[in-house]
Amino acid sequence: MSMSQMSEPGRPTDVPPAEPSTASTAPPSGRERGGLPLSPLLALATAAFMAILTEALPAGVLPEMARGLSVGESAAGQTLTVYAIATGLTALPVTAATAAWRRKRLVVAAVVTFAAANTVTALSSDYLLTMVVRAAAGVAAAVVWAELVGYARRLAPPHLVGRAIAITMAGVPLALSLGIPLGTLLGGLIGWRATFVLVSVVSAGLAVWIAASVPDHPGRRSGAREPVLGALRLPGVVPVLFVVAAYVLAHNILYTYVAAFLDARGMGGARDTVLLVLGVASVAGIAVTGALVDRLLRPLTLASTAAFLLAAALLAAPGGGAALVYPAVVLWGLGWGGVSTLLQTAVTGAGGDRAQPLLVTTWNSFMAVGGAAGGVLLDAAGPGSFPWTVLALLVPVLLVVAGARRHGFPALRAPEKH
Template sequence: MTETASTASPAAVHRRDRLPGKALLGLFLSGFVGILTECLPAGLLPEMAHTLHTSAALTGQTVTLYAAATAIAAIPLSRATSKWPRKNVLQLALGIVAVTNVLTAVSSDYALTLAIRFVSGLGTGLIWPLLGGYAARLAPEGRQGRAIAIALAGTPIGLAGGVPVGTWMSSLGGWQLAFYASAAVTALTMAWALATLPNLPGQSVHERFKVSQALVIPGLRTILFALAAYMIAHNILYTYISEFLTYVDMESQTGWVLFAFGVTSVLSVLVVGTHIDRHLRKLVVGSTVVFAISMLVLAVLSGVPALVYVAVAAWGFAFGSSPSLFIGAVINATREAADVAQTITITVFSSSIALGGLIGGLLIADLGTASITWASLVLLVAAGIAVIGGKKNAFPKGA
């Protein structure tokens, strides 16, 4: 006999309401390897520059080009593969990342390495637009926000833990070992996703929204503006955190400062994930305000090392779940157009990474290192105004 809702046992109801942990772990790991692959050179610049016979500044463009490729690819590749089964797209993207990590490790030519990194960024351009929507479709009703938070948690954890671990591995066996290890983790992620993720169907042609249609949905442009200001502010300082710590005479404590950022980023994922479905607006507002206060402290009181630690820890806590918060807001605002809206969001996200690094470098060169905290603060004030003011459609009350 078919079990109905009225006769279902408590155990059966619990199973239906339970998040699919193994499948969400596969999405989490996919996001982790994407951001790890993107940012890994940031901790390996001197060693890579030596092998590639170029400067550290030029080697740093392997990060910028990767982010640019992801931004360029997110919309066209997502639309080109929108009718494909979701797991097939994810496996293709992870395969590209795994192979290009190996090729990066064996390359000793700068131009070739840039080309490989561009292709790798195209792979990640397929991964990130998938994660939020895939997680939401896997989750039971009313728990989509938590599922999205889990799936996207790989991004801050990759930033917080993956890059320092890769840097440590390079000290054991050269920078190439870090890329081989990243390729191995990506291959394991492919195996896990293959075993645990259901192969959800893509969208048929008549179901797809155009980018122009999605952009006129009330609230989406406000979310995208707030996201861009928030992420550029983050990347202006995070990209040059070593330079900033040298400026405040704390260069010997860089590892510990990044550790503080990483710990609170992970804590943010755990705390926010339990409340995101009921208090999205409050969490976005709180994240933006805490981030802004952190930048103000770093701008004004950076001469006090203890306050630098406190400000960086607060920054990590604010930033840790920000991808989940903004993607969740996009999904809530766009509903039927959520898939294409997420590709637009990933384009903005990746462009902001590239822009943050570029703007930060220009500010340091022209106005000095102190200017990057003030620039970040101005951007966060703009983001805060958009978030707080977007209470009708973008970040509605009660969301």
């Protein structure tokens, strides 16, 4: 998805832990107590949920939104593309421009931007205006993605960092797999515009929750810069980013135009059910990943890729109806559910904090490419080309994960770089 996502942006990921004299007065963190503080972690997970829901909701109401904007479905699909492009292109410059901001104020501002952008989307009948506010929301998402992992690492004791990341990143597959089906259902019941209004209201409530429960941290001191692009020279970073690019591209080609794919299989009326099945399977993938990622990063990443590969093979089978689509969607969800956590954990282990903006840029750039490429494939070759494209992308992913056994996806994880 965009993952999508995904994945995910001044910045606790670039900031060393605050000295006691500069940190805000906040309750003791999970790191200090030896446990995980659920309220702030769940608030951050909800921020990830809203970032992805804001981005991907058009996929669930694409035909209706296209009619409301008086454009074709492929053009309406670019509302996802422009969001992802804005996130990918602004991750590095926004990180630099907001480096001195206090962290909580930055996250709250991003969530308020989601609320405003969704409100304008709900009211607009102008395609250009809609694209502009979608781009603004994408910039806000760049902020959110770079903040999530840094906050998770600050809040968790060292032996639970992977689990804390899993909790915060759980919002990504939950939004794609549960939030979008719910949005699709609501779009049919109350209309797509009212659905966007509802998302705005939830975003406003989330801003209040974050302000009340998430600890604050100071921004980066002037001159405290890390060579972000230098992380590309670290062993393992490039293989992880390749996996991010190809996996996210494969997912978004299929997911963005899943309505068109189901229509071609005679299952257009089952769109919300199919997405719900994808969501339930993703929850199972999240649960397994969250429990095991601190010990089994490599096997889980191999299993995730293999599950999506098998799903694509089932979807590519000629004449396959519901009997093949539903098992394929289950496998797709199991693979996709934990992938944002797996790839965030892998890039942090390989490149530390300075690799996070690279992951954000890669993830969201290829979400954008997925939306655009899916539109081209839809117009040129039809929706039947989607699963074959997924197969072509995921075979190299499986080979790279299998080959990066020392760095990137090691059998035994080394301590994270800071």
